[in-house]
Amino acid sequence: MTRTFAALADPTRLTVVEELMQRGELPAGDLVSHVGMSPPAVSRHLKVLREAGVVTQRADGTKRYYRVAPESMRAIVDWTIAHRSFWEASLDRLDAILAEEGGAHNE
Amino acid sequence: MTRTFAALADPTRLTVVEELMQRGELPAGDLVSHVGMSPPAVSRHLKVLREAGVVTQRADGTKRYYRVAPESMRAIVDWTIAHRSFWEASLDRLDAILAEEGGAHNE
DNA sequence: TTAATACTTAACGGTTTACTTAATTAACGA
DNA sequence: TCGTTAATTAAGTAAACCGTTAAGTATTAA
Incomplete structure (x- = not known):
């Protein structure tokens, strides 16, 4: 990698x-x-x-x-997917914070 | 990047x-x-x-x-997504070839 | 076979990288 | 305040990287 x-x-x-x-x-x-x-x-x-x-x-x-x-590009995608639970959750949380600050909720 | x-x-x-x-x-x-x-x-x-x-x-x-x-990980994901049409199409084509060789089709 | 085209490998110099040990800064506890 | 812990910055060195020009390889065409 x-x-x-x-x-x-x-x-x-x-x-x-x-x-x-x-x-x-x-x-x-x-x-x-x-x-x-x-x-x-x-x-x-x-x-x-x-x-x-x-x-x-x-x-x-x-x-x-x-x-x-294309396999090499896929390898990068796979690497990010392998750790998706980390950055996805973190960004969702960030989204939630930003949404709350904005006064709106995206359920 | x-x-x-x-x-x-x-x-x-x-x-x-x-x-x-x-x-x-x-x-x-x-x-x-x-x-x-x-x-x-x-x-x-x-x-x-x-x-x-x-x-x-x-x-x-x-x-x-x-x-x-997490934004840095997202940046990588975004970069791959920006060029997705390339590697996705190429790998789909590869998948199709492999599927045909294997005698099966994944609809 | 000779010459031209397309590209790679060789050789060299300057800059960056990545480690080590030693010295320095900063925060905490006795 | 003094010493300990946690981490960084400083200094020095060996290796790797990236660019150049010059030389070599291979394929095509005259």
């Missing part, structure tokens, strides 16, 4: 992941021009994401197409 | 956060004995978590009680 979080802890990598989720699949070159950084730098970031299982690579000719591995 | 992920990208800090979510609230000292590290090291980790908004601190006498800020 820490490896997944570490992969998303860098602004460039987070941008790449969000771009890939929006566009579906992109070659490394497109990501280079999108993040405005040297190809080697982007290549290293992609390697980190790959080794963390956040993205997968597909080769076609000289191009390497990348896409986000 | 990267700051939150970075805070959770360290094994010691993730352990601390999970422990705090389970137990609700703990003084720094309890976390020190739980993670088996020197007090200064844990203190620095707690500072990182605090500055990332992942935990909050409450002073009582000489003790500093820590708890997880």
